[in-house]
Amino acid sequence: MSDAIQPLSAxxxxxxxxxxxxxxxxxxxxxxxxxxxxxxxxxGLLSADPLLTVARITLAVALLDGLRRSDSTLRVRLRWVGFxxxxxxxxxxxxxxxxxxxxxxVMPPEVAVAAATSALCLTTSALDxxxxxxxx
Numbered sequence: 001m002s003d004a005i006q007p008l009s010a011x012x013x014x015x016x017x018x019x020x021x022x023x024x025x026x027x028x029x030x031x032x033x034x035x036x037x038x039x040x041x042x043x044g045l046l047s048a049d050p051l052l053t054v055a056r057i058t059l060a061v062a063l064l065d066g067l068r069r070s071d072s073t074l075r076v077r078l079r080w081v082g083f084x085x086x087x088x089x090x091x092x093x094x095x096x097x098x099x100x101x102x103x104x105x106v107m108p109p110e111v112a113v114a115a116a117t118s119a120l121c122l123t124t125s126a127l128d129x130x131x132x133x134x135x136x
Contacts, residue, residue: 012127013071019124020063020074023081023117027060047110049102059084075125082121089114 034048034056059081066077091098092106092114 015127016071016074016078016124017067019120020067020078023121024060024063024067026113026117027056027063031056031060047102047104047107049104051098051101055084055088078121078125082118082125085114085121086118089118 030048031053034050034053036048062077063081066074089111092111096105097103098106
C-alpha cells in the first residue's frame with residue numbers, strides 16, 4: 001500500500017468504527033427501552049415487541065464483535081446489519097405487523113430509522129480507499 005493511500009485507509013477505518021459505535025448505541029438504547037416493563041412504544045418512535053428486542057440484541061452484539069476484530073470483519077458486520085435493517089424496513093412497509101409476528105406493530109418513524117440505518121451501514125461498509133486498476 002502506498003503512502004498516499006494509508007491516511008485514507010485509516011480515515012475509512014475510523015469512520016466505520018464511529019458509525020458502528022453510534023449504531024450500537026442506538027440499538028442498545030432501543031433494547032433497554034424494550035425491556036422496560038409495560039413499555040410497548042419507546043418515545044413514540046420505536047416499538048418494543050419481544051421479537052424486535054431479540055433482533056436488536058443480535059445486531060448490537062454482531063457490531064460489538066466486529067469492533068473487537070479486524071477492519072474487514074467490521075465491514076462484513078456493517079453490511080450484515082445494513083441488509084437486515086433494510087429487509088426489516090421493506091417488510092414493515094409491506095405490513096405494519098410483519099405478517100402477524102409483531103403484536104404492537106411498527107411505528108412509521110421506525111421504518112425511517114431502519115431505512116436510515118440500512119443506508120448508513122451499507123454506505124459505510126462500502127468505503128474503500130484503495131485505487132482501482134483498469135482491467136485493460
